[in-house]
Amino acid sequence: MKRDGLCLLLAICLASSTGAGQISGQITLGGATEVHALKSASTESPRAVNSGRPSFGWRTDMFLTASVSDKVGAVSDVRVMDNQYVSFDYLAIRMVDLTPIGLNLQAGKFDIPFGNLGQRRFPRRNPLFGLPLMYEYSTSLPEHSTTEEDVLAGRGKGHGMRLLDGGMYNLGAMVDGSVGFLDYALALTSGTVSATSSYGYANFNSDPGKIVRMAVTPETGLTIGASYAWGGYLDDSAPVYGRKVDAGDYEQKAIDLDMEFSRGHLVLDGEGVYSAWRVPLETRDAVFKAFGYYLEGKYTIVPRLYGAFRVSGLHFGDAPLGQGEQRWDYDTTEWEGGIGFFVEKDVLLKIVRRETRISGGTRPKDNLTVMQLVVAY
């Protein structure tokens, strides 16, 4: 909590020290609301929703952008979901065009520069319903210290960290900019990509998350990016069972390669992420590895109507658990396909079907059918 406060204080200090620019003092409001009706299979899979009962849900995002001068502004996104949980996903002070080469700075809570999810995290821009597995699937590795038995028992239960944490927002500070066809970003955050500070029992240790991202756009419509993130993911105060070690020393390292290609009516996005967590078990340290990927395509068939498809997967490495080495979670593959119809420019109706295959557990198949209506304003 102290670090969160320090980040915001830093942001305010930086903003107040930047006096250049004409005072504008404008505020822009916008938002998007979605409602959906869905039905998943009645399984114990972490991908099942509401135990398979037909359900309704909703989400709304409210965006506010305020400019103080030509160079300083603030941006926020307040998200409210059907569980009534109100979240400030984005709450940052942003300074733009600070140097002749266009350096930008932001501090507060922002979308961390890792991967290429971008605006597709919002229903209006997500051509399907869910996010790729690496952003949504909760693994068996918790963000607090654990035991071998807990990890094994948690396989396929969905109680641990995601490979990339949900909406990928985090507290910290970031600089970014462009030089020719190269975009770059550097960020310091109070959590790692799997354990952001967005969620309660997060990364309050002495080792901040560090993120470096580079992306090149060799030609319009093709962007290839690479990101690397590392930092401590366990809480300093977390007990490490049976051993005297500093929990804050335990680190996650993640590397990402991503691409976006678009031309005509086709948009393709893909991403691959490899992550390794060093985990303190009862008697020794272990490295838990995972690889996640997705490939997503959207094609506008005729005006108003598009089709979209995504395949995503998670593969888990072997770890010293129980009797010898074994997978620390079940490999999972998911296909999601659907169509979207724009009733109006900012009114989108989607029908999506998702199929999940889990290579283990008692219910290796799961599915979801959903109809979603999105309104942006």
Place this chain on the structure above:
Amino acid sequence: MPGQQIIAALLSCATLIGGINKPLYAQSPVLAEIRGKITITNPGEGESDQAHQDLFGGYMAHGEREALLSLRDSEPVRSRLSEKAVVYLESEDANRGKYPPPRKNPVLNQKGLQFHPQVLPILVGTTVDFPNRDNLFHNVFSYSQPREFDLGRYPKDDSRSVTFDVPGTVRVYCDIHTRMSATILVLQHPFFASVGDAGEYLIPNVPPGKYTMVFWYGREIAERRPVTVRAGDSIEADFTH
């Protein structure tokens, strides 16, 4: 020569019979013109203001911030009436005429994450070019009833074209940059004029008759005004908004 006289007489008859399909201004012996000046007292939020706000938004793609900065540093667009002001006439008689579309296609540019102009009046049957002048993709589309289209993504200095065969109001957007919007007014006759940067306009070759003058500003009609045009008139009609 009687044969030639007969042919000439037949041609005259054919001209009279077919005259209903000819442009009204071609039938009228003396045409009129309507000219005037547009004065904007409250320009409202301009493109440069929007661009300024967008600078602070998140989730920027490559090149977007540079495009916004270029717009911010340019002359304020809201001062250019040519971007968003149009004057045209409404008349059932004028709508009954047939007018050839222009040989040169009008252009709706995409530059600085905005459309230029923001309002484009055209004659029905006209083909409009949509060149991309930004160093990034745009995806021009419209779901308006007179003409739905989706041009897909294409790079800088490429262009796509759309022909508008049905009169009406066509709202045009970019699927990638949601703030971008423009309006194409597909009119049934050529009695319209875009407005110059100083606010001046001229509608020439107007046949005598009763019309409603329409002053369009930005995304909507700002004022309607009846006007009676007599042969040879030069009518002054100023608008203030």
